[in-house]
Structures are given as C-alpha cells and as structure tokens.
Amino acid sequence: MTTIRELTVIGRIAKSGRLGRIALNGAAMVTLAYILTPLVFVTWLAFFRQEIPSFPPEGYSLRWFQAIAGNDRFVSGFLLSLQLAVIATSIGLCLGLPAALCISRSRFKGREALSSLLLLPLVVPGIVLGIALYVFHVEVELATGLPILGSLGGLIAGHVLIVIPWTVRLVTASLAGLDRSIEEAAQSLGANRFTTFRRVTLPAIRPGVVAAALFGFVSSFGNLEMSLFIVGPGRTTLPIAIIQYLEWKIDPTIAAVSVLQILLIATAMLITDRFVRISRVV
Amino acid sequence: MARLEIDRVTKRYGDVYAVRDVTLDVADGEFVVLLGPSGCGKTTTLRVVAGFAEPTSGTVRLGERDITSLPPWKRNAGLVFQSYALFPHLTVAQNVAFGLEMRKVEPAEMSRRIADALRLVRLEHLGERLPRQLSGGQQQRVALARALVFRPDVLLLDEPLSNLDAKLRQEVRVEIRELQRKLELTTVMVTHDQEEALTMADRLVVMNDGAVRQVGTQQDLYERPTDRFVAGFVGRSTFIEGEIEAPGRFRSAGGLALACDGALPGPATLALRPERIAVAATPQTGMDNSLPGVVEFVSYLGATIDMHVRISGKERVIVQIPNRADSLVPSVGGQVHVAWAAANGIVFSGTDT
Numbered sequence: 043m044t045t046i047r048e049l050t051v052i053g054r055i056a057k058s059g060r061l062g063r064i065a066l067n068g069a070a071m072v073t074l075a076y077i078l079t080p081l082v083f084v085t086w087l088a089f090f091r092q093e094i095p096s097f098p099p100e101g102y103s104l105r106w107f108q109a110i111a112g113n114d115r116f117v118s119g120f121l122l123s124l125q126l127a128v129i130a131t132s133i134g135l136c137l138g139l140p141a142a143l144c145i146s147r148s149r150f151k152g153r154e155a156l157s158s159l160l161l162l163p164l165v166v167p168g169i170v171l172g173i174a175l176y177v178f179h180v181e182v183e184l185a186t187g188l189p190i191l192g193s194l195g196g197l198i199a200g201h202v203l204i205v206i207p208w209t210v211r212l213v214t215a216s217l218a219g220l221d222r223s224i225e226e227a228a229q230s231l232g233a234n235r236f237t238t239f240r241r242v243t244l245p246a247i248r249p250g251v252v253a254a255a256l257f258g259f260v261s262s263f264g265n266l267e268m269s270l271f272i273v274g275p276g277r278t279t280l281p282i283a284i285i286q287y288l289e290w291k292i293d294p295t296i297a298a299v300s301v302l303q304i305l306l307i308a309t310a311m312l313i314t315d316r317f318v319r320i321s322r323v324v
Numbered sequence: 325m326a327r328l329e330i331d332r333v334t335k336r337y338g339d340v341y342a343v344r345d346v347t348l349d350v351a352d353g354e355f356v357v358l359l360g361p362s363g364c365g366k367t368t369t370l371r372v373v374a375g376f377a378e379p380t381s382g383t384v385r386l387g388e389r390d391i392t393s394l395p396p397w398k399r400n401a402g403l404v405f406q407s408y409a410l411f412p413h414l415t416v417a418q419n420v421a422f423g424l425e426m427r428k429v430e431p432a433e434m435s436r437r438i439a440d441a442l443r444l445v446r447l448e449h450l451g452e453r454l455p456r457q458l459s460g461g462q463q464q465r466v467a468l469a470r471a472l473v474f475r476p477d478v479l480l481l482d483e484p485l486s487n488l489d490a491k492l493r494q495e496v497r498v499e500i501r502e503l504q505r506k507l508e509l510t511t512v513m514v515t516h517d518q519e520e521a522l523t524m525a526d527r528l529v530v531m532n533d534g535a536v537r538q539v540g541t542q543q544d545l546y547e548r549p550t551d552r553f554v555a556g557f558v559g560r561s562t563f564i565e566g567e568i569e570a571p572g573r574f575r576s577a578g579g580l581a582l583a584c585d586g587a588l589p590g591p592a593t594l595a596l597r598p599e600r601i602a603v604a605a606t607p608q609t610g611m612d613n614s615l616p617g618v619v620e621f622v623s624y625l626g627a628t629i630d631m632h633v634r635i636s637g638k639e640r641v642i643v644q645i646p647n648r649a650d651s652l653v654p655s656v657g658g659q660v661h662v663a664w665a666a667a668n669g670i671v672f673s674g675t676d677t
Contacts (some may be wrong), residue, residue: 227409
C-alpha cells in the first residue's frame with residue numbers, strides 16, 4: 043500500500059509545482075501589465091485628433107508630432123538633454139570606472155564607506171539634491187565670484203553626480219564576476235599592468251561598462267527634479283520643457299514627446315543589447 | 325629552459341608564515357612536484373616563483389637571473405592555472421598568440437609558432453573557436469599551448485588537472501609528462517593529489533605548514549620517509565605508538581613486543597605499510613614478527629582487498645592483500661595471523677612529529 047501512498051504524494055507535489063508555476067506566471071503578467079499600461083495609454087493618446095483628451099477618441103492624426111517639430115522649446119530642450127546626457131555619461135564613466143576598480147581591488151580603511159558614499163546620489167531624493175546643489179552654487183559663487191549659478195558647467199557637474207552611482211555599481215558588479223586569474227595569466231605572458239587592463243580586464247567587463255553607460259545616460263536624460271534647481275535662464279532641458287508646457291496646456295503634444303522619448307531609449311537599449319547582453323549584467 | 329633555484333624563501337603575512345625557509349633546486353629539464361595538503365604553502369611557493377607574491381626574505385634565481393623582485397611580466401615563466409584562465413573574448417589562436425604579441429614576434433613567425441603550439445596539443449583544427457565552445461580538457465590544452473608557445477624558462481602548473489574528470493585526468497597526466505620530456509621543460513607543479521604527483525614527477529617535495537618536510541624520488545618518499553607526516557601523506561601507513569626498549573626491540577603501547585630495525589631507545593612510532601604485511605591462517609615461521617589477530621573490517625576493492633586486523637587491545641593494523649584466486653579472504657570476526665619483516669617497519673623516534 044506504500045506505493046499507492048507514495049504515488050499520491052508525488053502527484054500532490056507535481057500538482058503543487060504546476061500551481062506554483064501558474065501563480066508565478068500570473069504575478070509576472072500582472073507586473074508587466076502594471077508597467078506597460080501607462081506606456082500604452084500615452085502612446086495611444088499621442089495619436090488622438092482632438093486637443094482635449096477624452097475617450098473614445100474622435101479620430102486619429104499625426105498633428106501632435108508635427109507640433110513638436112514646430113516647437114522651439116522641445117527641439118532645443120531635446121538637443122540640450124542629449125548633449126548633457128552624453129557629456130555627463132562620459133565624465134561619469136571616466137570617474138566611475140577607476141573608482142569601481144579601486145573599491146573592488148584594494149583593501150583600505152573606509153572602503154565600505156566610500157562605496158556607500160558613491161551610491162548616495164541614487165538614494166537622496168532629486169529635489170533635495172537639487173536644493174543642495176543650488177545652495178552650494180550660490181555659496182561658491184559668492185565666495186569666489188565665478189559665474190557658477192545657472193551655468194552649463196554646473197548643470198553638467200550635477201548630472202555627473204547622478205550618473206556616478208550607476209557606473210560605480212554596474213562596473214563593480216562585473217568586476218566581482220571576473221576571474222582574477224585571467225589577469226595573472228596575462229601578466230605571466232608578458233603584459234604589464236596597463237596592457238593587462240586594456241587587453242584583458244576591459245574587454246571582460248565590457249558588458250558592465252556598456253550597461254553602466256546606458257543607465258547613466260537614461261537617468262541623466264530623464265532627470266527633472268534636480269535639473270529644475272540648477273538650470274540657468276534660457277537653458278531648458280527636455281523634461282523641464284515638458285513640465286513647463288504642461289502648466290498651460292494638456293493637449294496630446296506631451297504624449298507625442300513622451301512617445302519619442304520612449305522610442306529613443308528603447309532603441310538605445312535594443313542596440314546595446316545586440317552587442318552585449320545587458321540582462322547578464324543587470 | 326633553465327635551472328630554477330629557490331633559496332631560503334620565506335613569505336609571511338603579519339604573524340602567519342605561509343612559506344617558511346624553503347630551499348629547492350630544480351635542474352634544467354626536471355619535473356618537480358610540490359605536494360601537500362591545502363594551506364601547506366605549496367601554492368604560495370609557486371606564486372613567489374611566478375612573481376605574484378613577493379617573498380619576505382630569500383631569493384629566487386632563474387638561469388643566470390635573480391628574479392626575486394622582478395614583476396611577473398618580466399620573468400618569462402609559463403603558467404597554467406587550475407581554472408585555465410583563458411581569455412574569454414579571444415579565440416583559441418588569439419589566446420595562444422598573446423604571449424608572442426607581448427614579445428613583438430613578427431607576424432609570419434608568430435603564425436608559424438601558433439600553429440606549432442596548437443599541433444603540439446592536438447588542437448590545430450580548433451584555432452578559431454572561443455574558449456567557451458571547448459570542453460574542459462581542450463581548454464586545459466589551450467592553456468598549456470599558451471604557456472609554452474613563447475618558450476618560457478620555466479613551466480609552472482598550479483593544480484592543472486583538478487577541474488578535469490577522473491578518467492581524463494589520467495590521460496592528461498601522461499600527455500603533459502611526455503610533452504615535458506620531449507621539450508625538456510623545467511617544470512614545477514603544485515598538487516594535493518599524491519597519485520598525480522607520483523605519476524608525473526622526477527622529484528617530489530612534500531610540504532606541510534609552510535615548510536618542506538622531505539624532498540626525494542617516489543621511492544625515497546615511500547620507502548624512506550623521514551618523518552611521520554610524510555609516511556602518512558604519501559601512501560598509507562598504520563602507526564603504532566610505543567617505545568624502543570633495546571636496539572631492535574619495540575614495545576607497543578598495547579604491550580606487544582615487536583622486532584624492528586635499530587634506533588635509539590626511547591619513545592617511538594612504528595609505521596607499517598599495508599601491503600608489506602602478510603596474512604595467513606596459521607602462525608608464520610621465518611618472519612621477524614608473526615602475531616595472531618581478529619579481522620574487524622574488510623573492504624573488497626577489486627584488485628586488492630583491505631582489512632583491519634586487531635592485534636592487541638590498543639592496536640589495529642591495516643593490511644592490503646592482492647586479490648588472487650588463492651588469496652585468503654577472511655570474513656569479519658575471523659582469526660588470522662599477520663606477519664612482517666623487521667626491515668618493513670619504519671621507526672620514527674620521539675612521540676609525535
């Protein structure tokens with residue numbers, strides 16, 4: 043009789059396994075829907091013909107996309123944000139890469155503290171960061187007389203700050219997964235430290251570096267709260283242009299801008315994913 | 325290839341000695357194996373030779389050069405790691421080419437030498453593959469080709485076979501050894517596997533607690549171990565505690581009077597190799613020692629049979645007999661007589677080493 047009982051137990055386990063899988067798939071679907079629904083609605087809205095969004099739509103058109111091209115603030119905002127994100131990401135990588143190497147390779151007092159410190163900009167709310175930078179800029183300008191407040195340099199420096207946590211975090215993660223003996227192998231074959239880094243370490247952590255650049259770029263490009271406090275007059279990033287537009291109008295132009303932004307970032311992700319499997323790093 | 329001289333090398337981390345006063349000469353073309361349990365200092369010794377650990381004191385010479393404080397990339401030592409450490413983003417041929425590129429070898433010469441090296445390890449058809457497309461054994465051979473192609477002065481192998489499965493390991497042992505002989509490579513290998521060490525080495529160095537315990541050939545270590553650790557680590561031994569009462573007479577803690585070879589009176593340990601003990605149903609005349617005993621444990625191992633025989637209240641010996649048609653195969657609880665010649669017992673003076 044034991045066999046029958048065993049079979050029942052096995053059956054029950056198998057059934058609970060199946061139930062578990064259904065539950066997991068269900069939860070994944072709900073989460074996915076939760077993330078995608080707003081995107082779907084925004085995209086849909088961007089093609090509505092009427093000015094005041096209402097359901098069901100009266101018809102569809104591409105006029106709001108044309109409106110963007112005719113709107114100087116959006117065009118210049120886009121260009122500024124793009125420029126800003128590229129420069130901030132480059133500088134952030136140049137600072138984050140050595141920092142990550144230092145954190146994961148050397149043993150020194152305060153290593154943990156430094157590691158947390160470099161992740162801090164990710165934790166501090168953007169508004170707080172923005173106010174703090176604003177006050178800092180004011181104080182430095184008063185003390186030195188240099189034109190810092192509202193300058194492009196100040197804006198770039200602020201964006202570098204929010205790029206750094208991404209570069210440090212992702213590069214550190216990929217360094218942790220690196221087999222140190224391949225570096226020792228390179229050295230035993232005759233490569234000095236610099237050549238070893240260039241020929242072996244860097245190619246091995248490339249996926250992490252690319253992912254770091256991508257996430258840094260996205261977080262800089264979309265940043266609103268911090269930028270609000272440190273942009274100068276006439277220097278409007280795309281997110282700020284959007285929020286300013288929203289203060290006066292609620293027509294689907296904003297939805298159209300968002301669609302373009304989503305497309306840009308999605309394209310960037312798809313392209314990078316072709317070269318390195320981001321999913322392996324993040 | 326060149327001669328390697330390790331002279332009184334000590335490596336200390338704070339108060340902990342990883343390697344303590346190690347001296348070793350490896351002749352040109354000789355294959356020396358450092359053998360010991362994990363943490364015995366064998367890997368640190370190898371890393372000192374490779375240049376990844378700087379000795380606290382002592383010198384390392386390779387050929388005519390003092391390489392003690394030379395960085396790894398100037399030592400001209402070929403290294404094979406346990407994890408193979410192939411560059412994952414480079415093809416097999418590019419991996420092998422790395423050492424030649426660093427030495428700025430001309431392109432024509434380079435491709436010829438890469439082809440030679442790959443042929444040497446029988447991988448000439450896989451040059452364009454990436455390491456992850458190869459089996460463990462193949463990756464291992466790429467690592468070997470990469471370490472040999474630039475004609476290093478010494479070949480250093482850090483547990484090179486540990487990641488291979490048992491059957492493959494036996495093949496690769498022979499392969500590496502034959503290659504080493506053919507190319508007359510000065511080689512130092514680190515391993516904790518005594519069978520591997522015994523198969524491959526010209527000479528073995530047994531290490532424990534950071535120090536060299538004995539250096540010698542397979543026969544030296546097995547027949548004439550200088551201390552108890554070596555007798556227990558290389559091959560198996562039964563240790564019987566007791567004392568030498570008079571030259572040639574050993575009194576065990578369990579009260580047995582045994583004939584042994586020489587040694588000064590005082591506390592001592594008698595070590596017996598399992599296969600040097602004979603077993604019979606009746607007392608064996610003509611042997612220096614013949615004792616009655618009770619079989620307490622038997623393991624049938626195919627080619628051999630192991631048994632544990634109790635010879636006194638405190639002592640039990642391990643006996644290994646060949647499994648032949650006429651072998652006496654006792655069962656647990658059976659009465660037997662064990663016997664051995666005095667010359668087959670190894671005496672270590674002192675209580676414990």
